[in-house]
Amino acid sequence: MIKDNDFIKDHDIPGPTKEEIRCLVLCKSQVTEKDTVVDIGCGTGGLTVEFARRAGKVYAVDKNPEALKITRLNLEKFQLSPKVEVVDASAPQVLEDLPEFDILLVGGSSGKLSQILKEGYKKLNDDGRIIVTSILLETRVEAVATMKELGLIPEVVEVSISRGRILESGTMMTAQNPITIISTQKI
Amino acid sequence: MIKDNDFIKDHDIPGPTKEEIRCLVLCKSQVTEKDTVVDIGCGTGGLTVEFARRAGKVYAVDKNPEALKITRLNLEKFQLSPKVEVVDASAPQVLEDLPEFDILLVGGSSGKLSQILKEGYKKLNDDGRIIVTSILLETRVEAVATMKELGLIPEVVEVSISRGRILESGTMMTAQNPITIISTQKI
Amino acid sequence: MIKDNDFIKDHDIPGPTKEEIRCLVLCKSQVTEKDTVVDIGCGTGGLTVEFARRAGKVYAVDKNPEALKITRLNLEKFQLSPKVEVVDASAPQVLEDLPEFDILLVGGSSGKLSQILKEGYKKLNDDGRIIVTSILLETRVEAVATMKELGLIPEVVEVSISRGRILESGTMMTAQNPITIISTQKI
Amino acid sequence: MIKDNDFIKDHDIPGPTKEEIRCLVLCKSQVTEKDTVVDIGCGTGGLTVEFARRAGKVYAVDKNPEALKITRLNLEKFQLSPKVEVVDASAPQVLEDLPEFDILLVGGSSGKLSQILKEGYKKLNDDGRIIVTSILLETRVEAVATMKELGLIPEVVEVSISRGRILESGTMMTAQNPITIISTQKI
Numbered sequence: 029m030i031k032d033n034d035f036i037k038d039h040d041i042p043g044p045t046k047e048e049i050r051c052l053v054l055c056k057s058q059v060t061e062k063d064t065v066v067d068i069g070c071g072t073g074g075l076t077v078e079f080a081r082r083a084g085k086v087y088a089v090d091k092n093p094e095a096l097k098i099t100r101l102n103l104e105k106f107q108l109s110p111k112v113e114v115v116d117a118s119a120p121q122v123l124e125d126l127p128e129f130d131i132l133l134v135g136g137s138s139g140k141l142s143q144i145l146k147e148g149y150k151k152l153n154d155d156g157r158i159i160v161t162s163i164l165l166e167t168r169v170e171a172v173a174t175m176k177e178l179g180l181i182p183e184v185v186e187v188s189i190s191r192g193r194i195l196e197s198g199t200m201m202t203a204q205n206p207i208t209i210i211s212t213q214k215i
Numbered sequence: 216m217i218k219d220n221d222f223i224k225d226h227d228i229p230g231p232t233k234e235e236i237r238c239l240v241l242c243k244s245q246v247t248e249k250d251t252v253v254d255i256g257c258g259t260g261g262l263t264v265e266f267a268r269r270a271g272k273v274y275a276v277d278k279n280p281e282a283l284k285i286t287r288l289n290l291e292k293f294q295l296s297p298k299v300e301v302v303d304a305s306a307p308q309v310l311e312d313l314p315e316f317d318i319l320l321v322g323g324s325s326g327k328l329s330q331i332l333k334e335g336y337k338k339l340n341d342d343g344r345i346i347v348t349s350i351l352l353e354t355r356v357e358a359v360a361t362m363k364e365l366g367l368i369p370e371v372v373e374v375s376i377s378r379g380r381i382l383e384s385g386t387m388m389t390a391q392n393p394i395t396i397i398s399t400q401k402i
Numbered sequence: 403m404i405k406d407n408d409f410i411k412d413h414d415i416p417g418p419t420k421e422e423i424r425c426l427v428l429c430k431s432q433v434t435e436k437d438t439v440v441d442i443g444c445g446t447g448g449l450t451v452e453f454a455r456r457a458g459k460v461y462a463v464d465k466n467p468e469a470l471k472i473t474r475l476n477l478e479k480f481q482l483s484p485k486v487e488v489v490d491a492s493a494p495q496v497l498e499d500l501p502e503f504d505i506l507l508v509g510g511s512s513g514k515l516s517q518i519l520k521e522g523y524k525k526l527n528d529d530g531r532i533i534v535t536s537i538l539l540e541t542r543v544e545a546v547a548t549m550k551e552l553g554l555i556p557e558v559v560e561v562s563i564s565r566g567r568i569l570e571s572g573t574m575m576t577a578q579n580p581i582t583i584i585s586t587q588k589i
Numbered sequence: 590m591i592k593d594n595d596f597i598k599d600h601d602i603p604g605p606t607k608e609e610i611r612c613l614v615l616c617k618s619q620v621t622e623k624d625t626v627v628d629i630g631c632g633t634g635g636l637t638v639e640f641a642r643r644a645g646k647v648y649a650v651d652k653n654p655e656a657l658k659i660t661r662l663n664l665e666k667f668q669l670s671p672k673v674e675v676v677d678a679s680a681p682q683v684l685e686d687l688p689e690f691d692i693l694l695v696g697g698s699s700g701k702l703s704q705i706l707k708e709g710y711k712k713l714n715d716d717g718r719i720i721v722t723s724i725l726l727e728t729r730v731e732a733v734a735t736m737k738e739l740g741l742i743p744e745v746v747e748v749s750i751s752r753g754r755i756l757e758s759g760t761m762m763t764a765q766n767p768i769t770i771i772s773t774q775k776i
Contacts, residue, residue, distance in 0.1 A: 243403075359568070370566075375562040376559060381555070386558055388558075
């Protein structure tokens with residue numbers, strides 16, 4: 029995994045998704061080199077970069093041009109630009125214009141999570157996976173409810189990570205904000 | 216409980232102990248108005264103030280004069296100065312000079328936790344309680360080991376608290392650093 | 403605080419609310435001996451007992467007669483029966499029949515949380531507090547949304563507690579299920 | 590990742606390491622197909638199986654023959670037996686008899702963590718990784734202290750996972766016991 033500090037950042041853009049969460053999202057996604065991935069709300073591009081290393085093709089979508097700029101810089105830094113198409117667009121509309129895909133990541137949904145999941149589901153290949161990372165109480169519930177509505181079985185995992193800072197006086201535990209990962213697979 | 220933001224703070228002084236942790240320490244202490252309390256490493260005075268409201272007498276000890284200054288300001292703010300003696304001294308030495316007490320709080324121990332617990336135990340009344348709040352991996356283990364060595368039964372509780380920030384987009388959960396509370400009672 | 407194991411239990415009845423959560427609910431409630439408390443979904447009676455020790459009067463409500471039986475046994479055990487009226491009824495309907503109160507606790511809502519909060523709010527005295535304890539993702543969001551709808555400011559605290567089991571090999575941390583406490587005060 | 594329930598289990602044998610922890614250990618290990626892995630205290634074989642899928646060779650060590658039996662059954666189930674040597678032996682002694690390796694996993698240490706890390710370090714190839722998973726307060730501290738003593742920089746991550754159970758009434762969060770992962774790399 030890439031360390032959080034190795035990503036180019038911008039304090040106005042959320043991310044990068046923390047190392048341990050990127051790791052868990054990768055595991056839940058079961059990504060392989062055959063997969064096409066769509067990353068909605070790519071922000072800094074942390075997940076985009078990780079998936080670009082392992083998938084066949086990634087579409088990184090954000091409606092904020094500043095976010096796309098940072099994502100592009102990170103893709104260049106890690107020499108992954110050829111595998112990624114950076115798309116300046118809003119979801120769910122953008123989904124109509126994309127080819128079918130195997131993995132849908134939703135990190136930011138600007139209040140349209142339900143529509144994104146429903147539109148995304150239409151373009152999702154058989155056995156495809158959807159993974160939502162949520163920092164808001166409300167998106168967790170919306171993700172679960174929408175997946176159920178689509179006849180899918182949601183898997184919900186709340187992750188709380190604390191990292192130890194090695195000080196002279198000892199190992200001080202510092203918490204990261206909890207993230208809930210809601211994932212499912214098209215049957 | 217007093218809200219965290221209602222305490223006078225200084226960015227060089229640790230504290231105040233967060234509201235929920237103060238609450239749990241109070242519960243574990245079983246404090247009553249008959250109790251004499253010693254607060255070692257009082258920092259901002261968060262716990263000192265809470266115990267001063269409920270106990271008979273509190274000794275607030277810190278070796279940092281700046282911490283004692285902030286503690287004094289908070290005691291004045293909450294009109295609790297008469298119940299508290301603020302002591303500019305180092306532990307464990309200071310314990311020799313204090314009268315016997317019912318509750319020993321150790322929030323900061325500057326690497327001398329084991330000695331503080333052993334000396335404190337000598338001055339602890341029957342049925343007295345000791346409560347250590349720990350942010351370092353190492354102090355948790357030292358507290359447990361020393362209590363066992365003294366023939367006491369340690370109770371260990373790790374507390375992770377996230378608070379919701381009410382934003383327009385929803386309720387964002389933000390984590391506080393985990394705290395471990397190690398407590399015991401003299402039998 | 404009463405230890406979890408000191409309550410009479412029944413494996414069909416939820417509870418008792420764990421010691422640390424009872425402690426935090428008490429703190430958030432700012433309970434005093436002048437307060438009248440309504441506990442909706444009292445289950446085993448853990449919170450009922452704690453509030454009966456500190457409040458003027460408690461109404462313990464559950465629609466499950468078995469739960470009320472266990473609550474009564476615990477009230478007898480802790481000699482608190484005179485301060486508590488045990489009410490065999492469903493919420494929100496029951497709220498109409500109760501006198502006005504200062505603290506509304508909602509531990510179980512059987513899918514009617516929003517109605518309970520709205521009806522409860524009508525009977526809540528000025529400066530009264532409402533505290534919801536939630537184990538379901540959905541009730542957290544419903545509590546926050548309903549409080550906002552009522553013009554109240556919700557405070558959301560997610561609590562994760564692990565307790566150390568003192569084994570010969572060391573101190574093993576065992577997790578309790580996370581609880582979210584949503585509280586508010588009538589302004 | 591393999592689901593927890595897909596492993597053959599035995600209630601006397603610890604494990605399998607939960608899915609999310611296996612995932613994080615894999616990420617921290619940076620395992621590739623060129624790596625030789627030693628898994629000390631393999632228990633049910635959860636990590637052994639995951640590493641056997643990704644590494645060149647795995648040595649699964651346990652001093653409990655029953656654990657090794659379960660590990661063998663899981664290796665057969667996942668058709669990974671050819672890549673794994675199951676070793677009935679005690680650590681740290683066994684380390685002397687093994688060839689050099691790239692990744693040392695320590696899940697169970699029977700009170701000999703410090704010696705295992707020191708002996709293991711001698712057989713660790715350049716750029717090799719050590720990963721300790723700890724459920725005891727004491728092993729966390731021992732791992733950090735021993736890594737420091739060896740001139741290594743420990744990375745400490747405490748992981749608390751709750752999983753949502755999809756019930757009719759909603760999504761109930763149930764906690765797994767917290768695990769601390771202490772990892773380092775030979776420089």
